Amino acid sequence: MAIRIDGKVISGIIKDEVKAEVSALKEKGIDVTLAVIQVGEDPASTVYVGNKKKACAYTGIVSRAYNLPEDVSEEELLSLIRKLNDDSDVNGILVQLPLPKHISESRVIETISPKKDVDGFHIQSAGALLTGEKGFLPCTPAGIIELIKRTGVDITGKECVVIGRSNIVGKPMAVLLLRENGTVTICHSKTKDLRSVTKRADILVAAIGKPKFIDASYVKEGAVVIDVGIHRNENNKLCGDVDFESVEPVAYAITPVPGGVGPMTIAMLMKNCLEARKQQG
Ligand code: NAD
Numbered sequence: 001m002a003i004r005i006d007g008k009v010i011s012g013i014i015k016d017e018v019k020a021e022v023s024a025l026k027e028k029g030i031d032v033t034l035a036v037i038q039v040g041e042d043p044a045s046t047v048y049v050g051n052k053k054k055a056c057a058y059t060g061i062v063s064r065a066y067n068l069p070e071d072v073s074e075e076e077l078l079s080l081i082r083k084l085n086d087d088s089d090v091n092g093i094l095v096q097l098p099l100p101k102h103i104s105e106s107r108v109i110e111t112i113s114p115k116k117d118v119d120g121f122h123i124q125s126a127g128a129l130l131t132g133e134k135g136f137l138p139c140t141p142a143g144i145i146e147l148i149k150r151t152g153v154d155i156t157g158k159e160c161v162v163i164g165r166s167n168i169v170g171k172p173m174a175v176l177l178l179r180e181n182g183t184v185t186i187c188h189s190k191t192k193d194l195r196s197v198t199k200r201a202d203i204l205v206a207a208i209g210k211p212k213f214i215d216a217s218y219v220k221e222g223a224v225v226i227d228v229g230i231h232r233n234e235n236n237k238l239c240g241d242v243d244f245e246s247v248e249p250v251a252y253a254i255t256p257v258p259g260g261v262g263p264m265t266i267a268m269l270m271k272n273c274l275e276a277r278k279q280q281g
Contacts (some may be wrong), residue, residue, distance in 0.1 A: 002250075003253035004254065005226075005256075007262065011143070011263035011266065014268070015270055018273075019058065019060055025277065030277070031062050032273055032274055034092040034094060034269075035064045035093045036094050037077070038065070038068070039069075039077065039096070039100060040100055048096060049065075052094070055266045055267070056273075061270060061274070074107065078107065081093060081111045085111075088280075092272065092276045092277075093112050093117070093118070095109070095112070116276060120139065122136075126167070129176070137172070137268070139268035139269045142268045143265050144205060144226050145176050147255065155181060155203065156182070158202040159200050159201050159202045160182035160204075163187045163198065163205065164188065164206070164208050164209070165188045177203070199218065201223055202222075202223055203223065204218075204226065206225070207228035207241065208241045209229060212241070212243040213243075214227075216250045224252055225251045225253070225255070227241055227254070227256075229257065230258075244256060
């Protein structure tokens with residue numbers, strides 16, 4: 001049986017590390033503050049935002065909630081972001097995605113000051129990641145690196161295959177694995193003979209957005225398998241991009257859904273907020 005990589009436990013350790021530092025800052029009279037903006041009332045977004053607020057409460061980070069109506073204009077949203085950029089009491093700004101169609105996500109992301117870009121989505125953060133400069137790392141891929149390392153797996157020299165090339169998961173994931181000295185291949189919807197590539201992977205990251213797509217036939221014996229996908233199955237239960245029952249017997253280690261990558265994303269967000277506060281002096 002494969003090692004079940006426990007994202008709940010590992011994220012708990014990271015949140016406790018953040019909590020200790022936040023509390024030490026509080027003793028000096030310094031607060032860490034995250035502004036969380038939600039547009040509309042999409043139920044999934046409400047759950048994600050709620051989980052982020054809970055993590056803030058746990059770690060001692062102050063969360064300021066801004067709930068804007070679905071039909072808010074792009075200009076109103078951008079002007080709120082500019083106001084928060086200029087507010088020295090706010091250390092991090094998060095805009096919950098996706099946004100309604102009439103608002104340009106890229107314009108919104110580019111308006112957030114790179115100094116407060118705790119999601120790590122700003123083009124400056126992406127550039128810093130690519131060139132190895134200091135900058136905020138996108139939370140999901142950064143959390144995955146922590147999961148792999150804290151499982152005791154050395155990435156150096158390993159064949160790493162990432163399925164998915166989105167800006168928030170696939171691409172930064174590949175760059176981070178490269179930074180850890182992995183030999184990295186990115187697969188996507190136009191990849192020919194996906195199985196022949198994924199079968200080479202010592203470390204396989206599935207960020208496809210298709211429920212239970214990866215079964216044992218895609219996985220090399222002894223691989224570390226990281227499942228980024230989040231879906232609801234026909235019984236309304238959470239599942240990932242990986243068919244857990246099929247893959248677990250062949251893998252060395254595997255993340256479950258729920259309780260794998262998901263909690264890490266939030267823990268890394270807390271870490272980025274703390275880092276933002278420290279950098280802002
Ligand atoms: P996306 O839809 O932007 O990207 C999916 C990628 O998969 C694309 O690059 C596409 O080329 C590739 N793909 C699609 N079909 C394929 C196929 N048949 N073969 C090979 N590649 C294929 O999705 P995303 O934003 O990167 O998210 C991926 C999944 O991760 C989703 O299920 C999302 O809900 C989940 N997610 C989870 C977290 C978390 O915290 N756990 C965070 C972000 C995203």
